[in-house]
Amino acid sequence: MIKLRIIDILEEQGKSKYWLNKQLGMHYVSFKKMIENNTDSIRFDTLDRLSSILNVPIGELFEKIDDSEK
DSSP: OEEEOHHHHHHHHTOOHHHHHHHHTOOHHHHHHHHTTOOSOOOHHHHHHHHHHHTSOGGGGEEEOOGGGO
C-alpha cells in the first residue's frame, strides 16, 4: 500500500494543515480525506501543486507501507 506523507512533511517544515489547505484552495472535506489517506485517488495536478507548495520532489510525497500498518 502507498500512503501520502503530507502530515509528516508539514511537521518537518513546521507548517500547519491549515496553511497547506489555504495554499491549495481545496474544499476542506476533500483536503482532510487526502491528508489522512482516506481517498482512493489523487489528481496529477494536485500532486504537482503539493510538490511545488511543499518544495519537495513528488516522490517524497509517498511512502510504501505494509497493508497491516494501515
